[in-house]
Amino acid sequence: MKKIWSWGALVFGLLYFTLPLIGMTNFSLKMRRGEYSFDAYQKVFADPRFQETFTYSVMQALFTIIFGVLLVVPTAYWVRLKLPRLRPVIEFITLLPLVIPAIVIVFGYIRLYNTSSWLPLTGSLTGTNILLMFGYATLALPYMYRAVDTGLRTIDVATLTEAAQSLGAGWATILAKIILPNVLVAVLSGAFLTFAIVIGEFTMAALLNRPAFGPYMQLLGANRAYEPAALAVIAFGITWGCLGLIQLVSRFQKSAPPKA
Amino acid sequence: MSSAKPDASPPARRLPLHWLGILPFAAFVTLFLLLPTMKIVVGAFQTPDGSFTLDNIRGLFTPSILAAYWISIKISIASALLGCLIGFAMASAIVFGGLPKGIRGPLLTFSGVASNFAGVPLAFAFLATLGPVGIVTVFLRSNFGLDLRMLGFNLLSFWGLTVTYLFFQIPLMILIITPALDGLKREWREAAEILGATGLQYWRMVAFPILLPSLLGTLALLFANAFGAVATAIALTGSSLSIVPILLFAQIRGDVLGNPHLGYALAFGMIVVTGIANAIYIWLRSRSERWLK
Numbered sequence: 320m321k322k323i324w325s326w327g328a329l330v331f332g333l334l335y336f337t338l339p340l341i342g343m344t345n346f347s348l349k350m351r352r353g354e355y356s357f358d359a360y361q362k363v364f365a366d367p368r369f370q371e372t373f374t375y376s377v378m379q380a381l382f383t384i385i386f387g388v389l390l391v392v393p394t395a396y397w398v399r400l401k402l403p404r405l406r407p408v409i410e411f412i413t414l415l416p417l418v419i420p421a422i423v424i425v426f427g428y429i430r431l432y433n434t435s436s437w438l439p440l441t442g443s444l445t446g447t448n449i450l451l452m453f454g455y456a457t458l459a460l461p462y463m464y465r466a467v468d469t470g471l472r473t474i475d476v477a478t479l480t481e482a483a484q485s486l487g488a489g490w491a492t493i494l495a496k497i498i499l500p501n502v503l504v505a506v507l508s509g510a511f512l513t514f515a516i517v518i519g520e521f522t523m524a525a526l527l528n529r530p531a532f533g534p535y536m537q538l539l540g541a542n543r544a545y546e547p548a549a550l551a552v553i554a555f556g557i558t559w560g561c562l563g564l565i566q567l568v569s570r571f572q573k574s575a576p577p578k579a
Numbered sequence: 580m581s582s583a584k585p586d587a588s589p590p591a592r593r594l595p596l597h598w599l600g601i602l603p604f605a606a607f608v609t610l611f612l613l614l615p616t617m618k619i620v621v622g623a624f625q626t627p628d629g630s631f632t633l634d635n636i637r638g639l640f641t642p643s644i645l646a647a648y649w650i651s652i653k654i655s656i657a658s659a660l661l662g663c664l665i666g667f668a669m670a671s672a673i674v675f676g677g678l679p680k681g682i683r684g685p686l687l688t689f690s691g692v693a694s695n696f697a698g699v700p701l702a703f704a705f706l707a708t709l710g711p712v713g714i715v716t717v718f719l720r721s722n723f724g725l726d727l728r729m730l731g732f733n734l735l736s737f738w739g740l741t742v743t744y745l746f747f748q749i750p751l752m753i754l755i756i757t758p759a760l761d762g763l764k765r766e767w768r769e770a771a772e773i774l775g776a777t778g779l780q781y782w783r784m785v786a787f788p789i790l791l792p793s794l795l796g797t798l799a800l801l802f803a804n805a806f807g808a809v810a811t812a813i814a815l816t817g818s819s820l821s822i823v824p825i826l827l828f829a830q831i832r833g834d835v836l837g838n839p840h841l842g843y844a845l846a847f848g849m850i851v852v853t854g855i856a857n858a859i860y861i862w863l864r865s866r867s868e869r870w871l872k
Binding site for chain 1: 597603604607608610612613615616617618622668672673675676677678686688689691692693696698700702703704705706707713800803809810814817824827831842846850853854857
């Protein structure tokens with residue numbers, strides 16, 4: 320009896336989740352009348368706008384990851400080592416981007432950093448790109464911080480630091496050669512998740528008027544029939560790839576010999 | 580768990596230099612998270628020339644804006660409730676249902692992927708499935724003569740959006756609630772059975788009260804999750820369905836409401852709604868964690 324219910328719930332769920340995936344895949348292959356073909360994909364890949372926006376978003380994602388790691392790892396390390404009383408506060412702040420919708424945050428950017436403000440980031444192209452990158456770093460903050468902080472929990476930060484210091488290491492050396500390698504898996508998990516978030520992000524890029532992949536997809540969706548389905552398949556593949564890589568690196572860590 | 584607690588706490592109070600370590604972080608969140616939000620909150624109570632006013636907030640109470648909030652809240656509640664319910668059913672199926680062990684891992688992995696598969700592509704996937712020429716629509720029409728449109732279903736509507744949002748709501752529920760279900764100790768069930776409880780009684784009087792805070796908490800999180808979703812809604816409906824995020828998006832783009840400061844109030848309203856939902860979440864979460872240690 321219980322088993323029937325369980326299977327029922329599972330089958331219902333699987334049906335609900337696979338149908339849209341089948342639907343988009345099927346639709347993306349039907350561009351040529353009467354037969355399956357990869358025409359929609361060819362059209363998408365050949366579109367210079369696709370290449371431009373996709374490259375743009377990949378670059379944004381990479382910069383966001385670099386910036387996020389440089390910001391989060393030292394902070395999380397420092398808070399654990401020297402300011403443990405501050406942890407709840409920092410944790411609360413890092414969770415705020417889940418509470419405040421992205422559209423509200425970017426609205427604040429537009430009003431705060433416009434051309435007539437004290438920091439006119441939206442006044443120049445580079446400035447807007449940097450602002451968008453900071454926006455993405457904000458969106459990724461909850462995931463990045465949690466991943467790194469969880470990673471730091473598994474190592475003895477204080478002892479490692481003291482050992483390194485007694486051997487004459489400075490802060491930069493400790494961070495780069497002791498802490499970072501020890502939480503590398505956590506950092507990578509955060510990085511892949513950041514990539515998955517940034518690559519298809521729509522709201523911030525659209526409102527800051529940057530040629531990112533998300534707004535491109537939306538534009539194509541409003542004007543074409545089959546290409547959007549192909550894009551959906553590609554985007555799903557990217558998300559799957561990122562999450563798969565997270566699984567892979569964390570399995571890699573589990574099979575490694577336990578740390579002394 | 581290794582405890583990384585610094586026992587002999589270093590002479591922190593003597594050296595204010597310690598605080599310099601989090602200066603970059605503090606500067607970043609202040610400039611790009613706290614100040615922008617403050618700007619919106621303050622702006623909601625200001626006239627264009629900067630003096631204090633409640634007119635913007637009052638401006639929200641027009642029928643069209645109230646209707647937008649109402650349908651947004653309805654969609655968020657419906658997709659959160661259904662997401663919780665279905666997610667709970669699936670999570671308990673893999674935890675207690677006696678299904679093959681091999682299902683659990685892939686399902687959790689898939690949940691991780693699906694909960695992140697939101698935004699524009701998700702809308703495309705559902706258009707290709709339940710849209711006018713979607714695979715399910717066509718299948719039902721040609722095989723059973725059922726016309727979804729005649730039955731009143733439209734993807735660009737309350738139910739359409741709710742069904743679409745479920746694609747990331749259900750997996751999120753599974754991801755959050757599975758650890759909580761794992762935390763239900765077997766001893767509790769055995770103790771209840773020894774005392775003569777039926778399965779239903781165990782669920783009603785033991786498991787459910789323990790899970791309740793985290794269930795309600797997740798409900799609040801899913802609510803906020805749906806309430807703030809912009810990309811899926813825009814890609815799905817264009818601007819034909821007037822929900823708050825779409826309205827705000829149009830307002831930021833081109834001041835469709837004819838009063839720039841009404842946009843602040845609109846955004847402020849969103850912060851208030853998701854803030855309340857998440858305050859409930861945080862409060863209930865801290866209560867539920869006391870039990871699951």
